[in-house]
Amino acid sequence: YPKKDRLPDVNSPQVKKWISEIDWSKVPKIPIAKANIPNCPDCPKNKSKIPKGACWWTCDGCVADDDIEICPRQNAWGLTYDDGPSEETPRLLEKLKRSNVTSTFFVVGSRILEYPETLKRQIKEGHHIGIHTWSHAGMTSLTNEQIVAEIKWAEQIVFDVTGLKTKYWRPPYGDVDNRVREIARQLGYKTVIWTKEWDSNDWQIPDKTITNKEVYRNFKWALSTVPSLKGGIITLEHDLFTQEVNVA
Ligand SMILES: [Zn+2]
Numbered sequence: 091y092p093k094k095d096r097l098p099d100v101n102s103p104q105v106k107k108w109i110s111e112i113d114w115s116k117v118p119k120i121p122i123a124k125a126n127i128p129n130c131p132d133c134p135k136n137k138s139k140i141p142k143g144a145c146w147w148t149c150d151g152c153v154a155d156d157d158i159e160i161c162p163r164q165n166a167w168g169l170t171y172d173d174g175p176s177e178e179t180p181r182l183l184e185k186l187k188r189s190n191v192t193s194t195f196f197v198v199g200s201r202i203l204e205y206p207e208t209l210k211r212q213i214k215e216g217h218h219i220g221i222h223t224w225s226h227a228g229m230t231s232l233t234n235e236q237i238v239a240e241i242k243w244a245e246q247i248v249f250d251v252t253g254l255k256t257k258y259w260r261p262p263y264g265d266v267d268n269r270v271r272e273i274a275r276q277l278g279y280k281t282v283i284w285t286k287e288w289d290s291n292d293w294q295i296p297d298k299t300i301t302n303k304e305v306y307r308n309f310k311w312a313l314s315t316v317p318s319l320k321g322g323i324i325t326l327e328h329d330l331f332t333q334e335v336n337v338a
Pocket residue numbers: 172173222226262263
């Protein structure tokens with residue numbers, strides 16, 4: 091496998107094989123975004139600078155027809171945790187078990203290297219697994235080949251550990267445009283983001299840019315909007331840091 095939290099080598103025979111299975115004539119030629127990899131690329135200050143036809147969710151909120159950003163059923167709640175598995179994940183699993191709740195975990199492939207048993211436990215306890223790439227880079231800042239490698243290596247390790255083939259993925263930071271989408275589609279994936287306003291922002295607690303209290307308060311406010319929504323909600327939480335699992 092490639093190294094933890096590092097972009098995979100795109101010249102390995104394995105990756106070359108995956109790349110050769112894509113029909114590149116169908117992948118739109120949208121310019122690669124500038125970023126300090128693995129960070130999320132900055133959006134152009136002027137919205138008119140967003141490439142035409144990009145449908146770049148993080149920058150203009152554009153959603154493709156086959157993106158999943160809400161639950162079809164009203165009042166349904168799709169609870170999702172990203173960025174694990176980590177040493178904090180078992181504690182979250184205990185919490186979920188106590189509440190008799192299952193969730194979807196979007197796992198970072200390279201973090202499974204250290205915690206394969208946690209992944210097996212997540213499945214055994216009835217949770218769903220989607221992938222969240224190999225190294226958690228912003229996808230619109232990667233080359234086509236790097237995107238293939240990021241998705242397929244994550245798929246590969248989940249398969250090797252569990253025998254299961256994943257069908258859903260969530261782009262890190264929600265950073266997806268039509269180039270990234272088409273590659274994911276051809277690899278057999280449905281792109282899952284989250285419902286607007288439903289990022290719990292728990293990831294900001296470790297940075298101290300938000301407090302536990304504010305996370306709870308925002309969440310309560312968001313709950314009050316549920317009756318006016320067309321469908322149910324998909325919320326975003328994380329299981330990488332202690333503080334995130336504390337508010338889970
Ligand atoms: Zn993430």
